[in-house]
Amino acid sequence: MNKIIKNLALLLTVISSTGFAQNQKAPETLTSLVKQSLDFYPKIKEQQQAVEISSYKTRMAESHHLPTVDFSASYTRIDPVGTIVIPLPDNPISAKFFPNNNYNTALNVRQTIWDFGKTTASVDKSRSEEALSKDGVESLKTTLAYQVANFYYSIIYLQKAIVVQQSQINLLRENEKIIADRIKNGDEIDYNLIATQVRYKNAETRLVDLQTQLDKQYILLSTVTGKDVKNSISADADFSWTQTESENNNWDLKIAKDREQIALQDLSIASNNAKPTLAFQGSAGFKNGIVPEIQRFRFNTVAGINLSIPIYEGHRIKQQQNIAKLSYKMSQYSTETQQLTVKSDVEQALNDIKAARLKLEMYGQQVEQAQYAMKLANSRYQNGVITNLDLLSAQTALEEAQLGELQYKYQLVLAQLQLSRLNGAQFWQ
Numbered sequence: 001m002n003k004i005i006k007n008l009a010l011l012l013t014v015i016s017s018t019g020f021a022q023n024q025k026a027p028e029t030l031t032s033l034v035k036q037s038l039d040f041y042p043k044i045k046e047q048q049q050a051v052e053i054s055s056y057k058t059r060m061a062e063s064h065h066l067p068t069v070d071f072s073a074s075y076t077r078i079d080p081v082g083t084i085v086i087p088l089p090d091n092p093i094s095a096k097f098f099p100n101n102n103y104n105t106a107l108n109v110r111q112t113i114w115d116f117g118k119t120t121a122s123v124d125k126s127r128s129e130e131a132l133s134k135d136g137v138e139s140l141k142t143t144l145a146y147q148v149a150n151f152y153y154s155i156i157y158l159q160k161a162i163v164v165q166q167s168q169i170n171l172l173r174e175n176e177k178i179i180a181d182r183i184k185n186g187d188e189i190d191y192n193l194i195a196t197q198v199r200y201k202n203a204e205t206r207l208v209d210l211q212t213q214l215d216k217q218y219i220l221l222s223t224v225t226g227k228d229v230k231n232s233i234s235a236d237a238d239f240s241w242t243q244t245e246s247e248n249n250n251w252d253l254k255i256a257k258d259r260e261q262i263a264l265q266d267l268s269i270a271s272n273n274a275k276p277t278l279a280f281q282g283s284a285g286f287k288n289g290i291v292p293e294i295q296r297f298r299f300n301t302v303a304g305i306n307l308s309i310p311i312y313e314g315h316r317i318k319q320q321q322n323i324a325k326l327s328y329k330m331s332q333y334s335t336e337t338q339q340l341t342v343k344s345d346v347e348q349a350l351n352d353i354k355a356a357r358l359k360l361e362m363y364g365q366q367v368e369q370a371q372y373a374m375k376l377a378n379s380r381y382q383n384g385v386i387t388n389l390d391l392l393s394a395q396t397a398l399e400e401a402q403l404g405e406l407q408y409k410y411q412l413v414l415a416q417l418q419l420s421r422l423n424g425a426q427f428w429q
Contacts (some may be wrong), residue, residue: 026427030152033225034428036144040226041144047137054130056102057231061126062120067111072283076102099294106285106302113305117268125265127291132258139251144224145428150414151221156237157215157410163235164402165207171395174202178381179388192388199392225272239409241416249424256331256338263324270324273317276309293300346422352415356408363405368400 015412025031078100086093112119177271218230282303284336290298308315380386420427 031428034112034148037148038224041414052131054133058126061123064289073105108283111206113278115277118272128262153413155217155233162210168399169203239413241413249297253338256335260331260335263328267324267328270320274355349419356412366401368403374398
């Protein structure tokens with residue numbers, strides 16, 4: 001397990017040295033959208049209520065260190081009561097040991113003196129559960145923030161893809177006009193015009209699909225922010241992303257460790273159940289029935305020490321200890337599993353970044369080549385050197401290269417987002 005932790009820490013440290021831009025802030029529009037979602041999203045407010053509940057539970061556990069004070073009043077009717085007769089010669093005297101009507105009022109105090117760590121263990125567990133609730137809030141905030149970031153960059157990608165697609169449509173429209181004019185002059189055949197029109201309709205269909213996807217992303221973004229944010233992201237926005245310094249603060253792993261700590265404290269509580277409890281008990285008040293004036297209300301006090309030692313409870317404590325031991329072992333395995341998952345996810349994200357950068361570099365070269373080829377093809381087509389099919393091939397090659405470049409810019413930023421999320425970076429702060 002220690003080896004896993006060391007390897008994981010090493011991987012997360014690599015994040016800060018992968019060559020990303022440093023000392024820059026996340027895009028202002030993105031941070032604004034994230035803050036809106038964190039202020040609005042009901043699930044976060046629900047989890048914050050759980051933190052409040054945990055806080056009250058901690059106070060309840062701590063209250064067991066304090067004394068318990070209560071007031072009691074009672075009435076008891078006794079029939080018959082014991083009496084004694086003193087046989088005097090002239091006038092025998094009859095005396096009762098207790099009155100028939102018994103009244104008692106008292107202020108009672110109970111204070112645990114020593115319970116061999118039972119209360120302390122319960123308080124520690126409550127505090128750990130409170131810490132788990134707080135980490136749950138931060139984990140949820142981080143998940144939501146990166147979800148918003150995914151929507152944000154998806155919208156940027158789709159907007160830029162729409163621009164590329166619209167540019168392709170404009171080229172096809174111009175090409176269609178040129179072919180139509182040539183047909184009138186007898187320099188072109190109808191087939192080339194029909195082929196261009198088919199490409200034009202296909203391009204329009206792809207444009208509609210892209211616009212539909214863009215609208216869906218805006219709907220999802222509006223859902224988590226609670227506001228209509230359509231068209232709030234500029235068409236000029238780019239795929240810039242700042243990789244923060246390594247924080248080694250993976251929230252999923254932190255929550256797993258919190259649960260492991262709670263399981264350990266459950267084991268401590270189960271072990272302490274077999275230990276004795278020493279407590280003080282006392283009361284002060286007024287009652288009747290005190291000899292010799294049994295009918296008179298008199299002030300009285302009671303004080304004592306109570307020692308409770310478990311002897312036999314049907315092996316319940318032993319079974320509780322066994323369950324707690326197994327639960328703790330399960331939580332340890334769960335933490336190890338989470339460490340392996342994070343380690344694997346980090347390695348995959350680093351690999352995705354490496355692959356996306358390599359392909360992005362290749363597509364950058366392809367775009368330059370395709371743009372130059374398109375420029376030559378357009379000039380030659382207008383001069384009648386090449387056919388319409390040659391021009392359409394050049395147009396298609398340019399579109400594919402541009403869309404491919406966009407795709408890998410998008411994939412690169414998604415991989416960077418994943419790496420930052422695994423690192424627990426709170427980029428919006």
